[in-house]
Amino acid sequence: MDTEIVDDVAGDVRWRALRPSGAGAGLPLIVLLHGAFSSADLVTRIRPLVDRLLDRGELAPAVVACASTPTVGGFYLGGWETFVAQTFPDVLHRRLGTDLERVALLGASMGGYGALKIAFASPHRWRAVAAVSPALLDDEPGPRNTIGVLGELRDAMAAAGWEHSSVRHRLRGNADSIRRSGLKIMLRCGDRDVFALHDGTERLHRELWDLDVAHDYHLVRDADHDEPEATAAMRAALTFVAAALHDEPGAVRGDAPGGLRALLAPDLAEAVRRDPDTSRRYGRM
Known part of the structure; x- marks a missing residue:
């Protein structure tokens, strides 16, 4: 299955989309948030990857x-968050007929930061969010975590209001809603990331664990911020969000009737009686 490129503008903002050739209305949407000093041209760069995944049946059809x-x-x-979170999906719905009930966010680096921030603000609006090497800063980031443009991100977040701009603060303030929403969350980062973004990714993983928020997490040994990890991570993220878009809302893998969980039901009930934390997804560390 091949894709076709659609170029357009929304006001003075240029955008680019990939859609399966000949596709009609009603496809789910993957909103792709590019990284620092990038642009909508990212769509063109990932097109060969998307085409291969579609041809092999490894990617469920969607508009990217x-x-x-x-x-x-x-x-x-600020206004750029509002544009990506609200204006852009509406523009794509009107222009390409995408399904507003099936929308996911995918971002890398700066885009991973934006995707998580947007998803955690309104988790019920999104089926999934995947963040690859997300630019996540601690509350008091030091030199290790403010290399290059990350120092400017730190200053911009502080000027906009740190708690409002921080992914982890949004998570803490909205954890109950995120859990109830069924939002599917994927984090991935290399442990040799030149910007040390694995530090912030690990902190977020631990926070999600402590708050008992379901998520996929992959720390990739010896992987850096760029190739070959960039393509491998994009492939994993695309297949993750596309699968989530085609799942039924609230669908849970496993727990088959008569399976191991059913067999152990009496033991689990007794464990919960003795320790309510048994009912948590993740144990308290």
Whole structure:
């Protein structure tokens, strides 16, 4: 299955989308958030990967769309967050007939930060979010975590209000809603990331664990911020969100009738009686 490229503008914001050739209305949407100093041209760069995955049946059909947003003066803060979270999906629905009930977010680096921030603000609006090497800063980031443009991200987040701009603060403030929403969450980062983004990714993983929020997490040994990890991570993220878009809402893998969980039901009930934390997804560390 081949894809076709659609180019357009929303106001003065350029965007580009991939859709399966000949597809009609009603396809789910993957909103792609590009990284620092990138643009909607990211769609063109990942097109060969998307085509291969579609041909092999490894990617469920969907529209993949990206808007060109600024880095400095942007960072998916303020009006740029509003554009990506609200305006852009509506534009794509009107222009390409995408299904507003089946929308996912996928971002890398700066885009991973933006995708998580948007998803955690309104988790019921999104089926899934995948963040690859997300630019996540601690509350008091030091030199190790503010290399290059990350220092400017730190300053922009502080100017916009740290708690409002921080992914982890949004998670803490909205954890109950995120759990109830069934939002599917994927995190992935290399443990040799040149920007040390695995530090922030690991912190978020631990916070999700402590708050008992379901998520997929992959720390990739010896992988850096760029190739070959960039393509491998994009492949994993695309297949993750596309599968989530085609799942029934609330669907849970496993727990087959008569399976191991059913067999152990009496033991589990007794364990919960003795320790209510047994009913948690993740144990308290």
